Amino acid sequence: MTVLVGYIPDQYGEAALAAAIEEADRRGTDLLVLNASRGDALVDKRYLGESQLGDLERRLADSGVAHEIRQSVGSDAADELVAAAGVADDPVIVIGMRHRTPVGKLIMGSTAQRILLDAPCWVIAVKP
Amino acid sequence: METLDLLAGGFAEAFSPQLLLYAAIGVLLGTFVGVLPGIGPAMAVALLLPITYGLDVTESMVMFAGIYYGGMYGGSTTSILLNTPGESASVMTAIEGNKMAKRGRAAQALATAAIGSFIAGTIGTLLVAFFTPALATQAVKIGAPSFFAIMLLSLVLVTSVLGESKIRGFIGLFMGLTIGLIGLDLSTAQARLTFGLLELADGVSIVVVAVGVFAVGEALWVAAHLRRKPVDVIPVGRPFLGRDDWRRSWGPWLRGTGLGFPFGAVPAGGAETPTFLSYITERKLAARKPGGEPFGEGAIEGVAGPEAANNASAAGMFVPLLALGLPVTATASILLAALQSYGIIVGPTLMDEQPDLVWTLLASLLIGNTLLLVINLPLAPVWAKLLRIPRPQLYAGILFFASLGAYSVNSDPFDLALLLFFGGVGFAIRRFGIPVLPLILGVILGPLMELKLREALDLSNGDISGLFSEALAIAVYVLIVLALVGPVVLGRLRKPADEQDAKEEVSA
Numbered sequence: 001m002t003v004l005v006g007y008i009p010d011q012y013g014e015a016a017l018a019a020a021i022e023e024a025d026r027r028g029t030d031l032l033v034l035n036a037s038r039g040d041a042l043v044d045k046r047y048l049g050e051s052q053l054g055d056l057e058r059r060l061a062d063s064g065v066a067h068e069i070r071q072s073v074g075s076d077a078a079d080e081l082v083a084a085a086g087v088a089d090d091p092v093i094v095i096g097m098r099h100r101t102p103v104g105k106l107i108m109g110s111t112a113q114r115i116l117l118d119a120p121c122w123v124i125a126v127k128p
Numbered sequence: 129m130e131t132l133d134l135l136a137g138g139f140a141e142a143f144s145p146q147l148l149l150y151a152a153i154g155v156l157l158g159t160f161v162g163v164l165p166g167i168g169p170a171m172a173v174a175l176l177l178p179i180t181y182g183l184d185v186t187e188s189m190v191m192f193a194g195i196y197y198g199g200m201y202g203g204s205t206t207s208i209l210l211n212t213p214g215e216s217a218s219v220m221t222a223i224e225g226n227k228m229a230k231r232g233r234a235a236q237a238l239a240t241a242a243i244g245s246f247i248a249g250t251i252g253t254l255l256v257a258f259f260t261p262a263l264a265t266q267a268v269k270i271g272a273p274s275f276f277a278i279m280l281l282s283l284v285l286v287t288s289v290l291g292e293s294k295i296r297g298f299i300g301l302f303m304g305l306t307i308g309l310i311g312l313d314l315s316t317a318q319a320r321l322t323f324g325l326l327e328l329a330d331g332v333s334i335v336v337v338a339v340g341v342f343a344v345g346e347a348l349w350v351a352a353h354l355r356r357k358p359v360d361v362i363p364v365g366r367p368f369l370g371r372d373d374w375r376r377s378w379g380p381w382l383r384g385t386g387l388g389f390p391f392g393a394v395p396a397g398g399a400e401t402p403t404f405l406s407y408i409t410e411r412k413l414a415a416r417k418p419g420g421e422p423f424g425e426g427a428i429e430g431v432a433g434p435e436a437a438n439n440a441s442a443a444g445m446f447v448p449l450l451a452l453g454l455p456v457t458a459t460a461s462i463l464l465a466a467l468q469s470y471g472i473i474v475g476p477t478l479m480d481e482q483p484d485l486v487w488t489l490l491a492s493l494l495i496g497n498t499l500l501l502v503i504n505l506p507l508a509p510v511w512a513k514l515l516r517i518p519r520p521q522l523y524a525g526i527l528f529f530a531s532l533g534a535y536s537v538n539s540d541p542f543d544l545a546l547l548l549f550f551g552g553v554g555f556a557i558r559r560f561g562i563p564v565l566p567l568i569l570g571v572i573l574g575p576l577m578e579l580k581l582r583e584a585l586d587l588s589n590g591d592i593s594g595l596f597s598e599a600l601a602i603a604v605y606v607l608i609v610l611a612l613v614g615p616v617v618l619g620r621l622r623k624p625a626d627e628q629d630a631k632e633e634v635s636a
Contacts, residue, residue, distance in 0.1 A: 043515040044358035
């Protein structure tokens with residue numbers, strides 16, 4: 001069993017990470033932290049830099065949960081999570097939800113919605 | 129003094145609200161394109177060439193010059209915050225600048241770059257104002273044979289001095305010269321390289337070539353490398369300098385200006401050599417006096433010097449452009465094309481025939497430089513945000529303007545096909561590492577050189593000796609031979625070849 005969490009360095013990512021650590025602890029399983037960037041801009045503040053990666057690694061180590069951090073460039077965070085859930089054994093996905101107006105969703109799309117619809121497993125959606 | 133009077137007259141013109149607005153638009157747009165790696169002032173000016181149809185010549189030149197200065201400034205921001213130089217002239221700034229930023233001194237690095245650019249740009253522009261008229265009065269006396277020789281020298285120097293590979297440089301140059309040949313022969317009206325296409329009889333518009341090579345080529349290149357790992361950006365607040373930083377910066381600023389200007393002014397162009405020399409000089413000087421961070425750990429001198437050299441050489445470029453009609457950088461050659469599109473003959477007579485344009489342009493450069501400082505110091509954090517623009521959206525916009533620009537030249541769909549072709553050429557030269565500058569210089573200088581060559585040969589009734597009829601021409605040919613043979617011989621003499629020395633030898 002694996003808990004997968006989509007993490008970005010902001011309040012939604014933090015909420016998801018906290019819930020995921022709790023969930024992994026409760027289930028007694030390992031934790032897979034995914035951080036993805038489409039890599040189509042020179043700078044992406046959602047993609048973890050070296051220092052942020054170090055901080056995250058320390059925090060996960062402190063939590064005592066068996067964990068892995070995976071970074072990917074090229075595809076969408078939703079695709080990455082769903083694909084990772086597809087190969088994992090009995091997975092559960094944890095994501096952070098943000099408020100989107102209908103117009104905002106029309107323009108920007110919704111990563112959360114795509115994960116909810118496409119995921120082959122349970123999805124735990126948390127709000128900060 | 130006469131120069132000061134003329135410059136004052138230029139200021140009176142330049143302070144009209146309209147010109148101030150164009151100068152402000154220019155520097156903002158210039159900084160915008162300078163900040164984004166891969167997009168430089170040359171591309172921006174090429175994309176904006178079609179607006180020359182709607183604007184007065186002074187207005188468009190003021191805006192283009194603003195873009196040029198702004199682009200130089202914007203490049204330093206990217207170098208310092210990302211360690212990804214926005215353009216080749218900022219490579220040296222990146223070395224110490226990024227280290228300073230990593231040590232939490234990004235604000236000081238940006239400030240010394242901005243103030244250094246301002247000082248160097250201002251001194252450089254004033255030097256242009258003093259040197260150009262003198263040079264132009266001499267240049268009027270130069271005959272066709274010498275002029276041809278000087279153009280040849282400029283092409284050879286730009287091709288062989290800049291860039292790592294001479295062969296690649298010359299490949300680019302000959303591609304450019306070939307493109308410049310397309311169309312009807314001026315005196316015999318024979319069709320050259322038109323492949324029977326009527327549309328090619330008038331030659332290829334420089335707008336189409338420049339936009340194709342710079343914009344479409346870059347867009348295709350980026351599309352081929354679309355997904356890349358995002359880089360770490362260093363957060364920055366409002367730039368400022370402490371007292372100690374001021375003390376350490378002013379020397380490098382002035383030395384950088386002194387190094388940069390002559391390199392910009394001689395037809396060996398490019399800011400790479402002077403920024404490199406300035407960096408070396410500052411490193412040697414800093415080693416002697418203790419105090420402050422040493423080089424390699426974010427020394428402020430290593431940012432102040434090269435950045436000043438960069439902008440001083442950017443200003444120096446206006447000397448050959450305005451006095452001789454010789455462009456030495458990619459942006460200068462596009463500026464030349466813009467002037468030509470107004471039917472203005474760019475050459476030694478420019479100062480006499482268009483004094484208003486020249487002096488207003490120079491005054492606007494000084495104003496634009498000040499605007500850069502005033503606008504950009506508080507805006508630095510905003511410019512850093514530009515780096516988050518996703519490439520697909522950014523390049524879609526560029527392609528849109530590229531197509532619009534190419535189509536608007538003749539309202540002919542054929543130009544769009546040509547644009548795509550030159551876009552392919554632009555992609556290919558990036559793929560094979562062929563420099564863009566010799567190519568674009570070849571396209572623009574080629575036809576002008578041919579004109580002078582024909583003139584010289586007509587005077588001597590087609591006898592080749594007509595090319596050597598002037599002492600100046602012979603002297604220039606000697607220089608060309610030295611520039612070509614010198615580095616090779618020097619390289620043989622002392623192995624391993626010291627690259628920097630070879631560069632100095634050629635440019636001196």
